[in-house]
Amino acid sequence: MEPVLWSIKYRPKAWTDFIGKDNTISQLKSLVDSSFFPNMIFYGPAGTGKTAAAELFSKEILADSFGANFKILNIRDVWDIPISKAQRSVQDLAKLGREQRSELDEYMSVVYREAKTARKARGRSGNPTRRELLSEAIRFFASTATIADEKVKILILDEADAMTWSMQQGLRRTMELYSNTCRFIIITPTLSGWSPAIISRSLTLHFPSQTTDVVQKLILEIAAKENVKIDDPAVAAIARESAGDLRRAINLLQIASTASDSVTEDIVYEYSETQLTTRARNIVTLALDGQYEPARKEIRNLIAIDGYSPQEVCLEIERDLVKRPFTPEVLSMVLDRVAEIDYRLLQGKNAFVHLAALLASLRAIAAAET
Ligand SMILES: Nc1ncnc2c1ncn2[C@@H]1O[C@H](COP(=O)(O)OP(=O)(O)OP(=O)(O)O)[C@@H](O)[C@H]1O
Ligand SMILES: [Mg+2]
Numbered sequence: 001m002e003p004v005l006w007s008i009k010y011r012p013k014a015w016t017d018f019i020g021k022d023n024t025i026s027q028l029k030s031l032v033d034s035s036f037f038p039n040m041i042f043y044g045p046a047g048t049g050k051t052a053a054a055e056l057f058s059k060e061i062l063a064d065s066f067g068a069n070f071k072i073l074n075i076r077d078v079w080d081i082p083i084s085k086a087q088r089s090v091q092d093l094a095k096l097g098r099e100q101r102s103e104l105d106e107y108m109s110v111v112y113r114e115a116k117t118a119r120k121a122r123g124r125s126g127n128p129t130r131r132e133l134l135s136e137a138i139r140f141f142a143s144t145a146t147i148a149d150e151k152v153k154i155l156i157l158d159e160a161d162a163m164t165w166s167m168q169q170g171l172r173r174t175m176e177l178y179s180n181t182c183r184f185i186i187i188t189p190t191l192s193g194w195s196p197a198i199i200s201r202s203l204t205l206h207f208p209s210q211t212t213d214v215v216q217k218l219i220l221e222i223a224a225k226e227n228v229k230i231d232d233p234a235v236a237a238i239a240r241e242s243a244g245d246l247r248r249a250i251n252l253l254q255i256a257s258t259a260s261d262s263v264t265e266d267i268v269y270e271y272s273e274t275q276l277t278t279r280a281r282n283i284v285t286l287a288l289d290g291q292y293e294p295a296r297k298e299i300r301n302l303i304a305i306d307g308y309s310p311q312e313v314c315l316e317i318e319r320d321l322v323k324r325p326f327t328p329e330v331l332s333m334v335l336d337r338v339a340e341i342d343y344r345l346l347q348g349k350n351a352f353v354h355l356a357a358l359l360a361s362l363r364a365i366a367a368a369e370t
Contacts, residue, residue, distance in 0.1 A: 007250040010222055012052045020214035021049060024205050028053060032060045039175060044207030047245030051158055053207070054185045065151050065321045071141045072156040077104060078137050079162055083127055086112040111137045124189045134163075135170045142174055142182040161188040162346060168195045175201065209244030212236075219244060219253050228253065229262035237268040253319045276308060281318035284324070288358040295359050300352060310351035314342050317358070329346065330365060337361050 012018045013215075018025050021093035051072075058070050086108040093101045093109055115128035115136040125255040128136070141155050163171065172195065175184055184202075191199060216239050223230045225316040234256070242249035256263045262341045279302060302308045318338045326334060341358045345351055 005251070006222060006226070006254045007247045010250065012056065015056070018049055019218055020210050021207065024207060028057050029207065032057065035061065035166060037061065037183060037203075039186075039202040040193070041188065041190050041191065041202045041204045043191050043204065044205055045189055045209045045244065047208040047242075047247035047249075048210060049205050049246070051156075052138060052188045053157050056185060058156065058185070062154060064153060069151055069153040070156075071107075071153075072158055073137055073141075074104075074158045075134070075162045076159045078108070078134050081105075081108055081133070083112075083130070085131070086133055087127070092281065097234070108133070108137065111140055112291075114140050126183045131167065134167065135174070138171060139174050142178040142184075145181070147262075152180075153184055154185060155314060156185045156187065158187045160186045161190070161193065164347065165195065168198060172197050172201070211244070212239045212244055215242060215246065215249050217246065219249055222250060222253060223257075223263075224258070228257040230257075231262070231264060233265040234263045234268050236324065237265045237272075241268065241272040274286075276302070276312065276316050277319070280313065281320045283359070283363065284320045287362045288324075290363050292359060292363060296352075296356050299355050301357070310345045310355060311342065313355065314338065314345060314358070318342075321362075334362065334365055339363075343351040 010017075015025050015029055017034075024150060036340065042054055044050060055072070059066050062069050081104070085105065088105070088109055090106065090109055094105055112128065112132060115132045118136065119126070119128055119132065138155065140156070141153070157171075171184075175198070186198070186202065188194065192202060216235050219230070219235050219238050222228075223235075230253070236250050238252050238256075242252060251261070252268060252272055256267045259267050283295045283298050286292075286298070299313060302313050303310055318335070321334050321338065322331070337358060341354050344354045
């Protein structure tokens, strides 16, 4: 049997379970008490409790109607669904085993039909585009009537940073059109890149990266509950390696504890190194060294053979670059370039071409420095 992930087992289930978020959490609690709330944007880095807080908030506000009046859509997942999958009818899906179809598959099957009808109404034939599917996925839930009619519905748009500017314009119209029936909680790493029109219509709540103290406190608590022996330097190492990401910190504790009965600093460092980290470091070293071809080949392997997403690879390359001994000026040029490439990847442009361009510019920057 698969062991339970501790990051899931210890997911906050009550407001008191959230650590290090006093302001944000007390704001959310008072909104629950007043039972009035606006559209909201939760922003902050990975593993800081955004999704967990949005889910708990919705459960408390909606109470009995939670099952019917709540939906969470991961924008990246919706965007990545191939048309051929969305096209499957509910009957097709029913023939598949439970593990072969997800809730999202079932929802997208309905959304596909709606989008196709809307397309026909505009006098256009053919399949809906991915963009049309995404906007219909949002509109469809927002537009249907609520079950208990005095209540509003809540739609969470997770990983909403995958929306382009024009998708945001569409979202803004949907938010306005259904403002009586549906509230939106948008989850995104940062506010930058968001349309001012959406920001000004929403309450923004910040989920900052956790401080070292908070991470250490949580790690010690979980270690005690799981009977894991861990010394102070190892706790400090987990806090350092996870850089404020509680999910990563908890995962590290769990992996390290399977390796040994008592967790030490060395074990933490051994396990904080993932395969992707090692290979990204190798790619950066090759590129800086001017060995462009093998670096490109390794990127291709990571994506095409090992199935990492281009964004993951880009993020890992960035994590490696910030550890290199660049001067502040060079580092800022490098990071600027990474941000530009990351943006292009989001736009769904050819990932290989852009990651290769990133490698080529690293070489140029390194050459300029010497
Ligand atoms: N404030 C917190 N207090 C306690 N545990 C937390 C807190 N924030 C995050 N965690 C832990 O981290 C896990 C991930 O949290 P969550 O999924 O809410 O993060 P997130 O901010 O949505 O991250 P991402 O941006 O990667 O989706 C939780 O299941 C929980 O174990
Ligand atoms: Mg999340």
